[in-house]
Amino acid sequence: MGLSGEAMRWVVALIPLLPLAGFIVTLLVGRRLKLQAHLIPVALITASAALCVAAFAWVLEHEGEVFLYRSFTWITAGTFDVQWGFQVDGLTGVMLLVVGLIGMLVHYYSIGYMKEDPGYYRFFAYLNLFMFAMFILVLADNYLLMFLGWEGVGLCSYLLIAFWYPKKSASQAGKKAFLVNRVGDFGFTLGMFLAFVTTGTLQFTGVFAAADAGDIAAGTLTWICLLLFVGAVGKSAQFPLHVWLPDAMEGPTPVSALIHAATMVNAGVYMVARSYPLFVHTETALLVVMIVGAFTAIYAACIAITQNDIKRVIAYSTISSLGFMFMALGAGAWVAGIFYLFAHGFFKGLLFLCSGSVIHAMSGEQDMGKMGGLRKKIPATFWTMLVGALAMVGVIPFAGFWAKDEIIGATFVRGDYVVWAVAMVTVLLTAIYMFRLMFLTFWGESRADVHVRAHIHESPLVMTAPLVILAIPAALLGLVVGLPPEGGWIHDFLEPVFFDVESEPFQWLGEGGLLMLLSLAVALLGVYIAYVLYRRRTELPGRLAARLPFAYRASFNKMYMDEVYEVGVIRSTVALATWLWAVVDVKVIDGAVNGLARLWELFGERLRPLQTGRVQNYAFSIFAGMLVLVIVLAWVWGS
Amino acid sequence: MNPLEWWLVLAVLLFCIGAYGVLARRNVIVVVMSLEIMLSAVNIALVAIASFRTGVPGGGTVFALFIMALAAAEVTVGMAIVIANYRHRRTVQTDQYDELKG
Numbered sequence: 140m141g142l143s144g145e146a147m148r149w150v151v152a153l154i155p156l157l158p159l160a161g162f163i164v165t166l167l168v169g170r171r172l173k174l175q176a177h178l179i180p181v182a183l184i185t186a187s188a189a190l191c192v193a194a195f196a197w198v199l200e201h202e203g204e205v206f207l208y209r210s211f212t213w214i215t216a217g218t219f220d221v222q223w224g225f226q227v228d229g230l231t232g233v234m235l236l237v238v239g240l241i242g243m244l245v246h247y248y249s250i251g252y253m254k255e256d257p258g259y260y261r262f263f264a265y266l267n268l269f270m271f272a273m274f275i276l277v278l279a280d281n282y283l284l285m286f287l288g289w290e291g292v293g294l295c296s297y298l299l300i301a302f303w304y305p306k307k308s309a310s311q312a313g314k315k316a317f318l319v320n321r322v323g324d325f326g327f328t329l330g331m332f333l334a335f336v337t338t339g340t341l342q343f344t345g346v347f348a349a350a351d352a353g354d355i356a357a358g359t360l361t362w363i364c365l366l367l368f369v370g371a372v373g374k375s376a377q378f379p380l381h382v383w384l385p386d387a388m389e390g391p392t393p394v395s396a397l398i399h400a401a402t403m404v405n406a407g408v409y410m411v412a413r414s415y416p417l418f419v420h421t422e423t424a425l426l427v428v429m430i431v432g433a434f435t436a437i438y439a440a441c442i443a444i445t446q447n448d449i450k451r452v453i454a455y456s457t458i459s460s461l462g463f464m465f466m467a468l469g470a471g472a473w474v475a476g477i478f479y480l481f482a483h484g485f486f487k488g489l490l491f492l493c494s495g496s497v498i499h500a501m502s503g504e505q506d507m508g509k510m511g512g513l514r515k516k517i518p519a520t521f522w523t524m525l526v527g528a529l530a531m532v533g534v535i536p537f538a539g540f541w542a543k544d545e546i547i548g549a550t551f552v553r554g555d556y557v558v559w560a561v562a563m564v565t566v567l568l569t570a571i572y573m574f575r576l577m578f579l580t581f582w583g584e585s586r587a588d589v590h591v592r593a594h595i596h597e598s599p600l601v602m603t604a605p606l607v608i609l610a611i612p613a614a615l616l617g618l619v620v621g622l623p624p625e626g627g628w629i630h631d632f633l634e635p636v637f638f639d640v641e642s643e644p645f646q647w648l649g650e651g652g653l654l655m656l657l658s659l660a661v662a663l664l665g666v667y668i669a670y671v672l673y674r675r676r677t678e679l680p681g682r683l684a685a686r687l688p689f690a691y692r693a694s695f696n697k698m699y700m701d702e703v704y705e706v707g708v709i710r711s712t713v714a715l716a717t718w719l720w721a722v723v724d725v726k727v728i729d730g731a732v733n734g735l736a737r738l739w740e741l742f743g744e745r746l747r748p749l750q751t752g753r754v755q756n757y758a759f760s761i762f763a764g765m766l767v768l769v770i771v772l773a774w775v776w777g778s
Numbered sequence: 779m780n781p782l783e784w785w786l787v788l789a790v791l792l793f794c795i796g797a798y799g800v801l802a803r804r805n806v807i808v809v810v811m812s813l814e815i816m817l818s819a820v821n822i823a824l825v826a827i828a829s830f831r832t833g834v835p836g837g838g839t840v841f842a843l844f845i846m847a848l849a850a851a852e853v854t855v856g857m858a859i860v861i862a863n864y865r866h867r868r869t870v871q872t873d874q875y876d877e878l879k880g
Contacts, residue, residue, distance in 0.1 A: 752879030755809075755872055759801050 155274035161267035169260025176260035191239030198232035203635040226280035237484040244605035251602035269295035300390040312386035319383040323373015330366030347416035364424035375407030388450040392495030401488035429469025436462030440568035472549030473637040479542035486530035486613035493524035512585040523606040541617030570665020578673035785826035792819035
């Protein structure tokens with residue numbers, strides 16, 4: 140088989156258009172379809188996912204080629220020219236596969252998870268809109284169209300986090316996500332402006348060609364990259380703009396899986412990877428990317444270790460994983476970063492869907508302190524979640540291991556030993572908190588109350604089937620695409636995109652193999668520590684927390700970042716807004732307007748007595764006027 | 779002073795008397811009467827000039843006839859308004875007609 144150019148154009152156009160159609164139709168008629176409202180969106184997403192696979196097959200077949208499709212002009216103004224242009228290459232192919240497949244599975248899962256929700260049709264409409272925006276983001280061939288998708292997914296993220304909007308905390312979390320992302324988007328916008336002013340175009344090919352030709356001054360290029368990275372920091376929840384992601388767990392769990400684990404939060408990583416030809420010319424920006432990524436990785440892991448909400452633990456692990464990806468990009472291990480994104484999409488999506496299944500079984504309970512002993516009661520969820528956790532921790536041969544190991548190896552080979560050490564500590568912490576989660580949830584005695592315990596049940600097939608399907612790539616993806624390390628299939632596949640990256644052949648019996656063993660050992664050590672702490676000597680965690688109260692409280696309270704924002708940003712913003720309102724608006728603006736009105740009022744007040752209402756007074760004025768006129772005329776004519 | 783000027787002086791005197799009545803009297807019927815005096819004054823001026831200056835035969839007298847006809851009509855309408863106003867507010871004093879006061 141092989142797609143002709145014409146057919147490929149249809150494929151590329153239909154991938155985003157189908158979910159858009161699904162969104163519009165569902166919005167219009169969904170209310171009437173009631174519990175059948177999922178039929179149209181799910182069918183369209185399935186078709187879209189199939190087309191994603193077709194597009195991926197095209198890339199496989201046309202190795203190294205880039206498919207470009209400029210469909211029609213969006214904006215022209217002088218030299219500013221933006222097309223609805225689409226671009227498919229290896230990177231896009233990987234993203235399409237992740238977005239399309241996980242998106243489809245999450246849609247199926249939602250049929251079961253959202254069944255009794257009054258906003259059933261609304262949920263599917265939003266999901267479809269999200270898919271549309273995400274596809275646009277991934278397929279765009281210029282920064283502005285990418286930004287359209289970028290804002291679109293941000294909007295859907297807001298809508299879906301605040302999906303249960305009557306709940307105060309949910310609507311607050313939605314607003315928080317929206318506002319924090321706005322900070323990042325501002326950076327992205329400035330980066331776009333700077334790129335356009337410098338190169339005169341927003342087309343990827345044009346901007347990259349200018350960078351390659353050296354037409355952009357080094358300082359300017361660094362600034363463009365850093366500003367774009369600010370956008371990525373917001374979208375991919377990196378320190379210090381990560382605060383929205385844990386709160387985003389207020390949304391329904393399928394949303395957490397799709398948007399806040401597998402797809403949208405990857406947009407920042409994707410954008411930096413897409414801008415590879417820019418970043419590759421600027422060491423400074425890459426260094427910033429690496430440091431921010433490494434810091435975020437360990438920082439989020441430190442918080443995850445004490446959280447009790449099952450979804451929050453996974454949310455912090457997502458932040459940590461995204462930090463890993465940025466660390467990889469910054470360290471020049473571009474392929475490894477995308478490989479990790481690829482694998483992470485599957486196993487983190489899986490972990491979230493599993494946690495959703497657990498929450499479903501526990502009648503909505505999210506506190507791990509009230510779970511326990513679920514292993515036998517929900518076996519399908521347990522086994523798939525175990526696969527996800529092992530992949531996350533990085534145990535051989537699961538997907539996460541190969542990807543994570545390449546990143547850690549790259550930092551070591553480059554000589555960034557501090558970053559390497561940070562990564563190793565993060566691996567240890569990751570293993571501890573993931574298996575803390577597993578032990579607290581699935582082993583031991585049930586700590587739920589009697590009513591909840593009586594209700595524990597495995598989720599329906601429509602929810603467990605996606606878990607099983609996702610568990611397959613979570614387990615095997617690394618073996619299929621990542622072997623041998625640093626030279627696997629995915630390296631060949633992405634080589635045309637990251638053309639400059641050189642790597643030495645991996646040595647199983649040399650440095651590479653040793654590092655691999657070391658990281659595996661650290662991961663297993665973490666699992667063992669978790670086993671000791673949460674299975675053998677369950678009194679130890681409490682004693683540790685009592686011995687290190689400061690560290691424990693800092694971790695438990697998320698390093699007080701929310702408080703820092705409260706004091707540093709929110710209070711001053713509120714004070715400024717209050718001042719603008721009470722002084723500038725009320726006194727200056729209203730004062731000017733009201734003062735002018737008052738002036739005319741006074742003027743009118745003075746003129747008022749002239750209006751006596753007596754006809755004879757008016758007649759007198761007429762006579763007097765006539766008289767004056769006659770005298771004047773007589774004088775003029777007389778002289 | 780030739781005879782025409784005497785006539786014109788008479789006309790001006792009558793006009794001023796009428797104007798004074800219109801502006802100064804408070805009874806609306808007197809005001810209307812004064813208005814008629816002003817019109818008559820103008821008529822006298824027109825007829826006088828027409829009979830002394832013969833260049834334009836009959837010009838001034840035709841004006842005078844028109845003014846008389848208009849004056850008759852105006853009095854009819856005017857008195858009707860006065861009566862209607864009187865019924866409405868039981869007064870003919872113009873200083874009490876001050877609804878339009880600002």
